[in-house]
Amino acid sequence: xxxxxxxYLEPKTLKEALIMLDENKEKLRIISGGTETVPLMKLRxxxxxxxxxxxxxxxLKGIREQNGKxxxxxxxxxxxxxxxxxxxxxxxxxxxxxxxxxxxxxxxIATVAGNILxxxxxxxxxxxxxxxxxxxxxxxxxxxxxxxxxxxxRCFSVYxxxxxxxxxxxxxxxxxxxxxxxxxxxxxxxxxxxGKQPINIExxxxxxxxxxxxxxxxxxxxxxxxxxxxxxxxxxxxxAASVVxxxxxxxxxxxxxxxxxxxxxxxxxxxxxxxxGEELSIEYIDNVAQAAYKVAxxxxxxxxxxxxxxxxxxxxxxxxxxxxxxxxxxGR
Amino acid sequence: xxxxxxxxxxxxxNKEIHEVAINVNRTLLEVLREELALTGAKxxxxxxxxxxxxxxxxxxxxxxxxLLAVEAEGRHITTIEGLxxxxxxxxxxxxxxxxxxxxxxxxxxxxxxxxxxxLEKNPSPTExxxxxxxxxxICRCTGYAKIIxxxxxxxDSGR
Numbered sequence: 001x002x003x004x005x006x007x008y009l010e011p012k013t014l015k016e017a018l019i020m021l022d023e024n025k026e027k028l029r030i031i032s033g034g035t036e037t038v039p040l041m042k043l044r045x046x047x048x049x050x051x052x053x054x055x056x057x058x059x060l061k062g063i064r065e066q067n068g069k070x071x072x073x074x075x076x077x078x079x080x081x082x083x084x085x086x087x088x089x090x091x092x093x094x095x096x097x098x099x100x101x102x103x104x105x106x107x108x109i110a111t112v113a114g115n116i117l118x119x120x121x122x123x124x125x126x127x128x129x130x131x132x133x134x135x136x137x138x139x140x141x142x143x144x145x146x147x148x149x150x151x152x153x154r155c156f157s158v159y160x161x162x163x164x165x166x167x168x169x170x171x172x173x174x175x176x177x178x179x180x181x182x183x184x185x186x187x188x189x190x191x192x193x194x195g196k197q198p199i200n201i202e203x204x205x206x207x208x209x210x211x212x213x214x215x216x217x218x219x220x221x222x223x224x225x226x227x228x229x230x231x232x233x234x235x236x237x238x239x240a241a242s243v244v245x246x247x248x249x250x251x252x253x254x255x256x257x258x259x260x261x262x263x264x265x266x267x268x269x270x271x272x273x274x275x276x277g278e279e280l281s282i283e284y285i286d287n288v289a290q291a292a293y294k295v296a297x298x299x300x301x302x303x304x305x306x307x308x309x310x311x312x313x314x315x316x317x318x319x320x321x322x323x324x325x326x327x328x329x330x331g332r
Numbered sequence: 333x334x335x336x337x338x339x340x341x342x343x344x345x346n347k348e349i350h351e352v353a354i355n356v357n358r359t360l361l362e363v364l365r366e367e368l369a370l371t372g373a374k375x376x377x378x379x380x381x382x383x384x385x386x387x388x389x390x391x392x393x394x395x396x397x398x399l400l401a402v403e404a405e406g407r408h409i410t411t412i413e414g415l416x417x418x419x420x421x422x423x424x425x426x427x428x429x430x431x432x433x434x435x436x437x438x439x440x441x442x443x444x445x446x447x448x449x450x451l452e453k454n455p456s457p458t459e460x461x462x463x464x465x466x467x468x469x470i471c472r473c474t475g476y477a478k479i480i481x482x483x484x485x486x487x488d489s490g491r
Contacts, residue, residue, distance in 0.1 A: 001378050005337055008356035008402055031400070038359070038398045039379050051356075055403055079392070103468025105446065106380060108392040109399065232467035233381055 001042040001128070009052040014059065014177070017052060017206065022179040024050050025203030032060075032075045033110040035102070036118045044129045060208060063087060072210040074113035082107065090214055092327070093222030093241060097166040100226050103233050113207045116164050116174070116190065120157035120198045120264050121235065122301045124148055139196050148301035155195030156299045158261055164191070165260035166224045166241035168268060173211040178204045184211070191265035198264050218245045218253060221327030225316040227261075229303050236261040237302050238309040240292065240316035244280070244324035251277055252328075257288055257320065259313055262296035269295060269317070285321045289314040341405050345370065346414025352401075360404050361385045361396035364411060372412035372441045383469035386442035387411050393446040393468075412441035415448060423491045424448050424483070433482035435473035442469045447483050459484055 009028070011017035021028060029048035031037050032055075040046045054060055060075035063084050070086060078098040081087050087095050101107055101115060124147035125132075125140045137143030139155035146152035167187045175184050187210070192200040201207070222243045228234035239260040245253045257269040269292045278284075296313045298306035337357075343350050345368060352367045364370045364387070373396050374384040380398040387396045388410035415422045424444050427433070434440050443466060450457070450465035457465070462483050471479065 002362075003357040003359070003400075005355060005357050007337055008339075008400075010402075031403070034400060034403060035380055035395070035398050038400070041357075042378060051400075053400075053403060102380070103383065104465060105383060105386055105393045105395050105468045106398075109389070109394045233470075 003038065003041045004044065004047055006041075006048055006051045009050055010056060011052065011054075012056050014057055014206075014208070017054065017057065018177060018179040018204075020050070020052055021206055022204045028052055030054060030206065033077065033106075033114050035106050035110040036114050040119070043126065045126070065214070068214050068216065070212040070214060072112055072212065074207045074209055075111045078107035078110050078112070078115065079104070081112070090220075091170060091212060091222070093166045093169065093224050093243060094163065094212075096222075097162045097224040097226075097241065100224065100228075100236075101162045102235075112163060112210055115161050116167070116187065116210075117199055117201075117207060118159075118161050120155075120159045120195050122148060122155075122157040122195075123303070124301060125157055148299050155264070156297075156301055157195035157198070157264060158298075158302060159191065159198055159263065159265050160235040160237075160261045161266070162224070162226065162236060162239065162260070165239055165258040165266040166222070166243075167210065167212075168258045168266055169222070169241045169243040169256045170212055171256070172213075174207055175209045175211060176201055176205045177208050178202065178206070182208075188266070188268065193263070193265040195264035215245060218247055219250070219328050220245050221324030223320040223323035223327075225320045225323075227304075227309065227312050227316060234303075237304050238262055238296070238298075238312045238316060240313060240320045241266075242317070242320040242324050244321070244328060246328045250328055252280055255280065255288070255321070255324075257292060257317055259292050259296060259317065261302075262298050262309060262313055267295045267297075280321060280325055285318055288321060289317040292317040339402070341402055343368075343401065343404060343409060344407070345409045346411060347408075354401055356400065356402050358401050359397055360387065360399045360401045360409070363401040364396060364409075370411045370413050374438055374441065376438065381470070382439075383442045383446065384439050386445050386469065388445055388449050391449055391452065393442075393449045410445070412445055415444065422448065423486055424451070427482040427486040427489075427491075428479070431478055431482035431485055433475065433478040435471075435475045439469055439471045439473075443471070443479055451483070451487070456487060462487075 028050040060073045081098040225240045226236045227238040242257045260266045296310045298310045300306045376382045376384040380395045385397040
């Protein structure tokens with residue numbers, strides 16, 4: 001499959017990149033690792049007039065600690081995360097999630113921002129132009145029907161990024177910059193929940209870094225659990241990310257569970273807050289798993305049936321929380 | 333501000349510098365095979381799933397079907413053709429031959445390049461580590477046991 005022609009832009013500074021983005025907005029697609037963009041261009045699912053490379057912007061790469069926070073450049077590769085001593089010591093769940101993305105060859109080049117800002121996917125949408133050409137266009141192709149759910153009034157495509165759920169669980173933030181300004185938002189705010197337009201950032205904005213608060217005076221446990229067809233390559237069909245904080249003595253202070261690949265955006269599971277000194281009992285974990293099941297929204301638009309994926313969310317949530325407890329209490 | 337659809341790209345492949353005039357929409361795999369006649373890297377899925385197009389970019393295995401050739405400018409690219417020393421095979425290639433780790437051979441360039449980059453980083457891996465390192469390369473003859481065996485034998489022999 002050949003990629004259709006485009007104009008290649010190669011800014012040397014972020015300022016130059018922001019000007020190019022401001023001039024071309026939706027006509028332009030940013031390429032960093034390219035592992036998400038190139039397949040979309042090959043399938044003609046996106047047809048950008050301009051492709052802007054970030055390869056010369058070296059200040060968008062790397063992980064560093066600064067004022068009690070960890071700053072991750074948007075063009076940091078997943079392998080850099082997996083091999084970072086800082087990430088391994090403080091954000092184990094993010095390392096687990098990055099290690100579970102596709103295969104090592106893709107991790108070597110895929111970037112944090114590319115993984116977070118990937119679009120939603122659907123068995124009926126992510127097909128070649130030939131297959132799509134024979135069908136009436138669905139909502140995601142600017143049509144008026146959904147191929148997965150007959151009579152549906154909206155798009156049910158699935159957000160299948162691995163990093164966003166765990167980053168949300170860690171309460172990470174994203175720095176977005178545009179010509180003449182910028183803003184910092186929670187990672188969860190990057191998603192609209194609308195399958196047609198899943199990413200909630202403006203055409204002239206560029207994600208430049210991820211900011212992670214370093215936990216102070218507390219222990220943490222984290223885990224990322226993922227269901228996929230082949231352990232060596234595929235996108236998640238359901239995933240659960242959890243982060244649990246405790247004080248130095250091991251009393252649980254805070255729990256956050258975020259589920260992925262069961263809707264058009266990652267979903268924060270509504271959890272009843274713990275009373276002081278309360279343990280994460282089997283009953284409590286069961287209740288969280290049930291809450292995750294309730295917010296999961298799955299239809300038959302992936303390689304496994306929606307009902308099955310929704311049931312698995314309960315299992316993944318329990319596994320993730322039990323792993324967090326093991327981190328905190330040490331092998332219990 | 334540079335705006336181009338076609339340009340001259342300087343690619344360093346197997347320690348040789350090649351200047352090729354290409355359209356910017358071409359992948360590294362297309363340029364290697366069609367412009368430089370380096371047909372060791374194979375196109376199979378074209379979607380980054382199978383690993384048969386694996387090449388090394390600055391020593392790290394990547395999918396050349398997902399990489400625009402222009403993005404590889406200024407980096408060191410190694411293809412399977414650059415692994416052997418003329419007629420003398422790389423020890424990994426010898427190990428693959430000795431242990432019958434090649435059936436149809438389509439996945440072999442990707443498997444061998446991925447394994448060579450991995451052994452550079454981790455010269456004495458466990459079998460599990462070898463399996464994880466090669467997990468991104470699919471063999472449709474399903475000769476995985478012999479491939480893992482060949483890499484393991486090479487590690488055990490200490491060559």
